[in-house]
Amino acid sequence: MKLTNKDAARLNPCLKEQEQSYQCLNKNNFDHSKCENYFDNYNICKKFWGKVYSDRRSKGLTPYMPDVEDREKIKEEYIKNVQFTS
Incomplete structure (x- = not known):
């Protein structure tokens, strides 16, 4: 079964950040040091959506990962209501 872009976006809320980091690596001949900002951004994204997933799961809200249309809201x-810590 091949995933479409829509499926990939539904399953991975950080798809854009992931693709940007891959593009940076390709552009810079896989020199990781030139792409650290992209990696940091991707990791922040994954941490954020991981927290959303955990919070929704603990509250019994389904789906645990919000639909693509609802993510911006x-x-x-x-951002307004939750404190994030490292």
């Missing part, structure tokens, strides 16, 4: 709500 949820991101705004979390």
Whole structure:
């Protein structure tokens, strides 16, 4: 079964950040030191959506990973209401 872009975006809320990091690596001949900002951004994204997933799961909200259409609204709500710690 091959994933479409829509499926990939649904399953991976950080698809854009992931693709940007891959593009940076390709552009810079896989020199990781030139792409650290992209890796950091991707990791921040994964941490954020991991917290959303955990919070929704613990509250019994389904789906645990919000639908693509709802993510921007949820991101705004979390930014306003939730403290993030390392």
